[in-house]
Amino acid sequence: MTPPLHDTLRAILGDKGFLTGADVHSGYHTDPRGTVDARPDMVLRPASTQEMSQIMAACHGASQPVVIQGGLTGLVVGAMPQHGEVVISLERMNKVEAIDAKAGTITVQAGTPLQVVQEAADAVGMVYPLDLGSRGSCSIGGNLSTNAGGNRVIRYGMTRDLTLGIEAVLADGTIINSLNGYIKNNTGYDLKQMFIGSEGTLGLITRATLRLYPKPKTQVVAFCAADSFDAVSDLMTHTRSGLGADLSAFEVIWASTYAAILSDVPGTKAPVPPGHAFYVLIEMMGSDSAGDTDKFETCLGDALERGMIVDAVLSRSNAEIDAFWNVRDGMAQAMGKQQPAVGFDISLSIPDMKTIEDELLRRLRAALGDVRLFVGGHLADGNLHLVAKAVTDAPQPKEQIQQIVYGWVGEVGGSISAEHGIGTLKRAYLGQSRTAAELALMRTLKQAMDPKNLLNPGRIFHMQANDLG
Numbered sequence: 001m002t003p004p005l006h007d008t009l010r011a012i013l014g015d016k017g018f019l020t021g022a023d024v025h026s027g028y029h030t031d032p033r034g035t036v037d038a039r040p041d042m043v044l045r046p047a048s049t050q051e052m053s054q055i056m057a058a059c060h061g062a063s064q065p066v067v068i069q070g071g072l073t074g075l076v077v078g079a080m081p082q083h084g085e086v087v088i089s090l091e092r093m094n095k096v097e098a099i100d101a102k103a104g105t106i107t108v109q110a111g112t113p114l115q116v117v118q119e120a121a122d123a124v125g126m127v128y129p130l131d132l133g134s135r136g137s138c139s140i141g142g143n144l145s146t147n148a149g150g151n152r153v154i155r156y157g158m159t160r161d162l163t164l165g166i167e168a169v170l171a172d173g174t175i176i177n178s179l180n181g182y183i184k185n186n187t188g189y190d191l192k193q194m195f196i197g198s199e200g201t202l203g204l205i206t207r208a209t210l211r212l213y214p215k216p217k218t219q220v221v222a223f224c225a226a227d228s229f230d231a232v233s234d235l236m237t238h239t240r241s242g243l244g245a246d247l248s249a250f251e252v253i254w255a256s257t258y259a260a261i262l263s264d265v266p267g268t269k270a271p272v273p274p275g276h277a278f279y280v281l282i283e284m285m286g287s288d289s290a291g292d293t294d295k296f297e298t299c300l301g302d303a304l305e306r307g308m309i310v311d312a313v314l315s316r317s318n319a320e321i322d323a324f325w326n327v328r329d330g331m332a333q334a335m336g337k338q339q340p341a342v343g344f345d346i347s348l349s350i351p352d353m354k355t356i357e358d359e360l361l362r363r364l365r366a367a368l369g370d371v372r373l374f375v376g377g378h379l380a381d382g383n384l385h386l387v388a389k390a391v392t393d394a395p396q397p398k399e400q401i402q403q404i405v406y407g408w409v410g411e412v413g414g415s416i417s418a419e420h421g422i423g424t425l426k427r428a429y430l431g432q433s434r435t436a437a438e439l440a441l442m443r444t445l446k447q448a449m450d451p452k453n454l455l456n457p458g459r460i461f462h463m464q465a466n467d468l469g
Helices: 003-017 049-061 114-123 140-146 229-246 255-264 292-305 318-336 350-368 398-411 427-432 436-449
Strands: 018-020 042-044 066-069 086-089 096-100 105-109 163-169 175-178 204-211 218-226 247-254 278-286 311-314 342-347 371-378 383-390
Touching: 003 018, 003 042, 003 049, 049 086, 049 163, 049 204, 096 114, 105 114, 114 140, 140 204, 218 229, 218 292, 218 318, 229 247, 229 278, 229 292, 229 350, 247 255, 247 318, 255 278, 255 318, 255 371, 278 292, 278 318, 292 311, 318 371, 318 383, 342 398, 350 371, 350 383, 350 398, 383 398, 398 427, 427 436
Parallel strands: 042 086, 066 086
Antiparallel strands: 018 042, 096 105, 105 204, 163 175, 163 204, 218 278, 218 311, 247 278, 247 371, 342 383, 371 383
């Protein structure tokens, strides 16, 4: 970085917003997958959209690449600095600016933690339904940049579906203000959609207006056991029909993952005994305080009589609801404890989910010998998380495992990333889920909006040399 740019950025941000030297601690180059070697020379911490605009105008003039950081909970190495990049952290842009319960909207800065948004909505009798295990630390900007999903997509949709408006800063510092609270707004291109899911490569999200919903009056959770995938699939269809729009979660855990949760995650207790092939958490959120529990019991009773489930327990208190969800949320911790291993976040059709364990174990074991596989996730929206671990004293054959798993996902027409994004970790396999024409169009859009390739360069895909301005 040139001295003039250094001085300009310091003048824009002041001492609180401009970090160098020992103030750039390891937290700025560490994420859930560890610490990277590229320790940034500088961290910029704007406190407003105007400061973000000014620092991007300065960086654009000096052709200085940047990487944007939110809560640093991402799993695809998208926010980790690469050599030569300046970090822009959203940690000071963390305010809830406005909330309107009657309109069902909340406007927040991009660095606001998800849990803060949830609590602000709860305080006015509303709910912001996006929910992730990292709710306490992940930021709204990060949720938007990866189009996060979470546990209640079946009812409320992805982050994209919960977003009414966005403000973003382009590579040259231009501010795009598409903040509004309208569900219907067909006035030309819906510009906010370009920034949602694009991982900070087209613009830096600074503020967002999000949708809120009335807080459900009831919440009932069941934890069930099933002995075949066909039974699980039938159960999903049955609960969708029986509970209708009140069905808010349908989470499935394969047997090996359930065993790992119970053995490796402190504080978890088995809601139903081990020994079955699949375990299902079903959640209903409704508005009939008198009748919802009876409705749920009737639905489960029918499923039991028809052989879809072989065991089930229904929550009778908030403590039991929390205990059941702790088992489901323990899946990420149990999978993490298999390290060294290779994790995946994929989308598949329901028929392909039926064969995933047998087919992947067959392919992985043919190539690598003994392999363990742990599977679970959001069945109703087609998203599964899995971890593959080669049983060996040697380093994990990461690339070989990825080639086998992503190769199969591509064969069946699935997605290599359901909700975590691409970052740099999945970049080499993007062609398994996107055509050459789609990738060319993505590069054309990137070239038009960031011709110097300054915003999160190398994330999602590499720009070809002759595409750079």
